[in-house]
Amino acid sequence: ENTKDYPIVIFLHGGHLSSAGEGHWLSGQFHIPDEDPYILVIPTKKEWDWEPQKILDLLTDVKSNMRVNEDRVYLTGLSMGGRGTFIVGSALPDQFAALMPLSPHHEPYSYVSLASGVSHLPIWMSFGNIDIVSSYYMATEMVDALEEEGAYIDFTTLEGWGHWGWEHLYSNEWVIGWLLAQERGTPHLYFPGITMQLELTLLDDETGTPVTDKEVWIYHTNMDGQYYWPAEELPVYDTEVDVAIDEVGSDGCSCWKLVTNESGVVILDTIIPGFEGGEGVSHIHLAWIEDFGDGVLLFDSVSEDFIEIYQSIYGDHVFYIETETVDGVIHGQTVVNL
Known part of the structure; x- marks a missing residue:
């Protein structure tokens, strides 16, 4: 039918x-x-x-x-x-x-x-x-x-x-x-059984030193829009991970920091001021990275600033960029050679 x-x-x-x-x-x-x-x-x-x-x-x-x-x-x-x-x-x-x-x-x-x-x-x-x-x-x-x-x-x-x-x-x-x-002919698309364990460090814009008096919390959003607190172990499957930073300032936090765990690299790549989390709270989207070796990486979102920052750290790489999501499943990829 x-x-x-x-x-x-x-x-x-x-x-x-x-x-x-x-x-x-x-x-x-x-x-x-x-x-x-x-x-x-x-x-x-x-x-x-x-x-x-x-x-x-x-x-x-x-x-x-x-x-x-x-x-x-x-x-x-x-x-x-x-x-x-x-x-x-x-x-x-x-x-x-x-x-x-x-x-x-x-x-x-x-x-x-x-x-x-x-x-x-x-x-x-x-x-x-x-x-x-x-x-x-x-x-x-x-x-x-x-x-x-x-x-x-x-x-x-x-x-x-x-x-x-x-x-x-x-x-x-x-x-x-x-x-x-998974889709035939593509690299592995998701990370089974991994729980996000992020240790987020905020840096002072002027001095570059760690900021310790700000409250930070992390939550998971799955494809149904449900929220899970980090204490609950969930696999990173089709999951957007957000970080809310308390009292950073109305213009957001202009710094970024690499955060690593045993399974990959998380990049703080874009900042959207005005996230609904209270006065002066910013919303930061994370791009999740997996290194397949030989300079091949896969990630779920990218910004121009992210490419510039990442290239300055790691040099030229080939990236598989996930492009089309239908019913919560990614069906296409764009290959970008930086």
Whole structure:
């Protein structure tokens, strides 16, 4: 009834999950956002490992019968299905936008040798630290191999988890949001599982010395316009981060400062006086940066002053600038060579 093309999420079940009933139960665990619905495909297998050709045949059939966004096809799975994401992903390297393996199983052979075949894809792997069914050690070996290949790999250790609990991940809006944010052929677009921990230092305009008598607070705004205080840990996913500075002056704070944490660089790049936060409160927008190596960075907003400042510090770089946001998901990029 419409012309929308939908993303596809393919879920590969574990070794003991093969009945239609179990597949139906799992389908009800996936978070499907109202603003960005997707086609959930749950095949079944009878073999030990997942067969890439059968997944390709299935994918071809879905594409021929439904409206599909071919740049937003995602592969995830648990246990034997987790290893299946590496097997299928490496055999079909041009089909997927991202992989999300959960507790990938280590038998009958190591999947670490497949790292080079999936290193071009964003990967988020999760594993319980007390899992005695699948090998946590092999998962860490895979992380090392992927990092050596220059891949984007986020590895989440689930403290106190064994070989269970995957429905809590699939039902999580932030986990699914990360998956749906990725697009085939682009660098990793968002930062999963990162909490903004900013230590903001204000500088006196005249002396350049730190100012200690001003109150500073930080809050998160997600794409629905909801606010979260920094004490609540949230992933930085499609999130605008604002800083309100108390009693700086009606003309705002003319200084800027680099703020770093373990995951990147935050730039205070633009100042908008008159932000609704009380008399003399300014609004500062932050540009979030990730360094992909070789001078390639990704950020979500930029100003002319920002380019001048950043170039004066770091020299020439290639930037991927996110450009178009539709339903909270960025679909395009502009490449600027400074």
